[in-house]
Amino acid sequence: MTATLASCKRDFPILGREVHGHPLVYLDSAATAQKPRAVLEAVRRYYEQSNANVHRSVHTLADEATALYEGARQKVAAFIGAERPEEVVFTRGTTEGLNFVARGWAARHLKPGDEVVTSPMEHHSNLIPWQQVCRQTGARLRFIELSPDGTIDLQSAARVIGPKTRLVALSALSNVLGTINPIAAIAEMAHAVGAVMVVDGAQSVPHQVTRVQELGADFLAFSGHKMCGPTGIGVLWGRMERLEEMDPILYGGEMIAYVSRDAATWAAVPAKFEGGTPNIAGAVGLGAAVDYLTAIGMEAIEAHDRRLGELAYRRLASVPGVTVYGPPAPRGGLVAFNLAGIHPHDVAQVFDAHGVAIRAGHHCCQPLMQWLDVGSTARASFYLYNDESDIDRLVEAVEATKRYFGQ
């Protein structure tokens, strides 16, 4: 492990491969990040040396597996500045974490006439759970409007968040606009009216320093695979008192304290939410990813990703026929864009032929596409292993696409 930003690309075996005769330029980290050798080896070592079920048996392997699993929880807790490791609940990913809050907390606490507040820039995973729980409870879903540049309109937030608000759900960083949202300010408004603040950290936790105490969140959900960890592992962090007043979602093994024929009591947080055999290898891999990112330094990664995002925005915006979306700066390390007269899927296909991997589509943000008045967009997203030469390749691919479609 080299553990410096400048040379970290060599830690990622997949980035050495070619696509259609070109060295791969991977610009789809907002969808999923690539994995450094340290993560791949931690998972392999776990399976080769310590594989056993956790919290159950007394043999050596079970002790090792449990120590690795709980060690990963401690690493994640330190990574986000949680007060206690028990506040870290392992999930499958951001979607599951947000659904847990909707079903375990909101379904229990919302009453008819209560209001849930979110924004039109949310990923479907931070929208549909609230739509559903509002439908079930008779609560009303309301939206903070966006300013024309794709940032949160704080005046709208102040109007929408009021005495009826019980829960505010907002992403910390938009997966399309690149907007860095003012979570602390919104959380203050939410807490002033006694509402709970839920933060979708899928795009922010991998790319920004996260201190949950300063963030002002009551819940924060994020995914391991977008931060160099394996797929299928994620985290729901919550303040202990909020997690304690939340119902379990999955009933079964591991999540109980005492069971009789007719009833059961629940284990303490976080076991209460981790019914069934957890994704132990995934947690171990996530712990290794946290170690890797920490060794490089989240401050450096945050500055690097923002710089690439802002540079890519400027460079793409200067190409005739290219429309870019969201604020120029500050922004996270991703840029959504369109080429005039060329569908984003065709753009992504031509990029692929040039070895440049980007995403095209609605990015699980159909209401945001409606707000932007587009069907879909292309999106380039950056991470620690990208550099300015990748932006050169991105711009070259744009020019090649325009030539190819005769624009």
Add this chain to the structure above:
Amino acid sequence: MSTDDSLEALYRETILDHNRSPRNRGQLPDATATVGLLNPTCGDQIRLDVKVVDQRVVDIRFTGHGCAISMASASMMTEAVKGKTVEEALGLARDFKRFLTGERPQHDLGELEALSGVSRYPSRVKCATLAHNALEQALSGSPPNPAGDA
């Protein structure tokens, strides 16, 4: 596959031409059937207007937005089925969808065979079949068989 080979396999000149200059684009005020379809994975949309007289497709128009593959496929399909009987048109749609999964077509698909490269890109098959699904729905009055959706 090199850059050029991989693109040529997918975007034949015929496709680029139909994408640039779509045929039968627009709406039919006297349509006997109108179908709107959406490809939820990419947001592509098509509206197909069909005028059937005496079991024959006498006119057909489409509007919508989508990638070059879906728009060219719609354009070529409208040219291929105009003047055909309903039965022939349905046969063509089904044959085309089989063709995209790598099977040999039973009939001459004409220009639509330019879309053969799509069969190597599973993520793009839905783009190429959108208009054909709309046609099946318009002519049979019921949603197409999802099994044929590839």
